Amino acid sequence: MPTTGTEGAAAQKYTAPALEKGLDILELLSTEDAGLMQTDIARQLNRSVSEIFRMLVVLQARGYVAQNPETDRYMLTTRLFEIAHRTPLIKRLTALSGPVMQGLARDVNQSVHLVVISGDVVLVVGQVDSPGNNIMSVRLGARIEMWRASSGRVIMAHLPEEALTDALARVPLPAELNEATLRRDLARIRETGHEVRDSFIVRGVVNISAPVIDHTGWAIAAMTVPYIERFQDTVTFEECRAALLRATTMLTRNLGGGIARDTGQGLPDDPDTALDHRD
Numbered sequence: 001m002p003t004t005g006t007e008g009a010a011a012q013k014y015t016a017p018a019l020e021k022g023l024d025i026l027e028l029l030s031t032e033d034a035g036l037m038q039t040d041i042a043r044q045l046n047r048s049v050s051e052i053f054r055m056l057v058v059l060q061a062r063g064y065v066a067q068n069p070e071t072d073r074y075m076l077t078t079r080l081f082e083i084a085h086r087t088p089l090i091k092r093l094t095a096l097s098g099p100v101m102q103g104l105a106r107d108v109n110q111s112v113h114l115v116v117i118s119g120d121v122v123l124v125v126g127q128v129d130s131p132g133n134n135i136m137s138v139r140l141g142a143r144i145e146m147w148r149a150s151s152g153r154v155i156m157a158h159l160p161e162e163a164l165t166d167a168l169a170r171v172p173l174p175a176e177l178n179e180a181t182l183r184r185d186l187a188r189i190r191e192t193g194h195e196v197r198d199s200f201i202v203r204g205v206v207n208i209s210a211p212v213i214d215h216t217g218w219a220i221a222a223m224t225v226p227y228i229e230r231f232q233d234t235v236t237f238e239e240c241r242a243a244l245l246r247a248t249t250m251l252t253r254n255l256g257g258g259i260a261r262d263t264g265q266g267l268p269d270d271p272d273t274a275l276d277h278r279d
Contacts, residue, residue, distance in 0.1 A: 018055070021045075021047065021051060021052075021055050022055050022058070022059060024045050025041060025045070025052070025055055025056065025059065025065070026059070026064060026065075026076065026080070028041060028044060028045060029041075029065060029074060029075060029076045030076055030143070032075070034073065034075075035068060035071070035073030035074050035075035036073055036074060037071075037072055037073055037074075038052055038053060038056060038072070038074065041056075041074065056074060060074075062079075063077055063079045064076065064077060064079045064080065065077060078141065081141050089220075090116070090125055092255075093114070093116070093125065093126075093212075093220065093221060093255070094114070094125055094126050096251060096254045096255065097114050097126050097212075097221075097223070097251055098126065098128075100247050100250055100251050100254075101113075101114065101126055101128040101223070101247070102128050103247070104128075104223075104225075104243055104244065104247045105128040105129065105130055105131065106131055107235070107243055108225065108235045108239070108240040108243050108244075109130055109131060109132050109230075109233065109234075109235055110130050110136075110225045110226070110227055110228070110235075110240060111127070111128065111129050111130045111135055111136055111137040111138075111225070111226060112127075112128050112223060112224065112225050112244075112247075113126060113127045113128070113137070113138045113140075113151075113223070113224055113226075114126030114127075114212075114221055114222070114223050114224075115144075115149070115151040115152070115155075115221060115222055115224065116155075116220065116221045117146070117152065117155055117156075118143070120146060120167075120170055120171045121143040121144060121145060121146055121152075122143070122144050122145075122146055122149045122151050122152040122155070122222075123141070123142075123143055124138050124139065124140055124141060124142045124143075124144070125140075125221070126140070127139070127140040132230070134228065134230060136202065136205055136226045136228045137226070138226065145171075145174075146167065146171050147171065147173055147174055147177060147182065148174060148200040148201070149200065150195050150197055150199075150200075150207035150208075150209035150222075150224055151207075151209050151222035151223075151224045152222075153182075153185065153186060153189060153195060153209075154189055154194065154195050154209045154210060154211050154219070154222040154224075155211060155219045155221065155222045156186060156219075157185075157186040157187075157189035157190045157195075157211075157219075158189075158190065158211045158213065158218060158219035159218050159219055160218065163218075164186070168182075193210065193211075193245075194208070194209060194210035194211070194241075194244075194245060194248075195207070195208075195209050195210075196208050196209075196241065199226060202226070204228070204229075205226050205227065205228055206226075206227045206237075207224055207225070207226055207227070208224065208225045208227055208240065208241050208244050209222050209223070209224040209225075210222065210223055210224075210244055210245055210248040211248065211252075212248055212251050212252055212255065212257070213252045213255070213257035214252075214255045214256065214257045215255065215256040215257055216257075217257065220255065220257075223244065223247060223248050223251070225240060225244050227240055
């Protein structure tokens with residue numbers, strides 16, 4: 001959000017060029033899975049190589065970036081991810097969700113992951129693999145486009161209108177999706193309380209995603225099962241969906257949540273009743 005008035009004046013008065021250069025490097029590297037050469041970083045940030053070199057030396061010494069000795073490319077380490085997990089919110093969320101997700105993965109023989117909104121993307125902060133041999137999972141720490149993730153859509157469907165409007169203004173929609181269609185989808189998600197849809201990324205995978213609500217009554221995260229159908233599965237799709245809803249209900253209650261602001265209703269005593277709303 002652009003600053004105006006006194007906030008804008010303060011932002012111009014209190015600049016920190018070195019800090020801004022360091023943050024620019026971190027943000028750039030966060031978009032590059034294979035890393036970048038020092039010259040590539042300098043060119044993309046419109047900085048001199050010597051400027052970038054000094055910043056990279058400091059960032060490497062502090063453990064935020066690492067250099068591949070074979071390619072000389074610089075990549076982000078997990079340092080920022082580790083720091084993020086120290087925040088009270090993420091720390092409590094991951095601590096409470098761990099046992100719930102492990103139990104869910106074991107009961108339905110499917111992988112499960114937990115995401116939060118981080119800026120313009122969704123960030124995977126929890127991941128448990130299926131105990132079986134065939135696994136469909138999402139990498140812990142993965143950053144996924146908000147509108148190409150069921151979890152992102154589920155979270156945004158359970159946030160106040162101003163948060164949704166801000167996200168739509170900041171984050172471009174995929175070419176195949178328009179705002180009117182998205183808003184209809186989000187309204188349906190709010191009505192059913194969860195989403196079931198084909199994966200945006202992998203053919204044959206069906207995402208089952210439900211929100212985790214905190215004490216404010218708004219979504220703080222979303223738990224998702226990327227469901228894969230196996231021959232001779234003993235757990236049906238409907239049983240898997242019911243189990244996911246029980247898990248998110250349990251986590252919501254553990255976080256002190258449970259009030260759906262758009263309806264004014266609390267969570268059902270039996271989460272299986274949520275299955276009455278068919279997608």
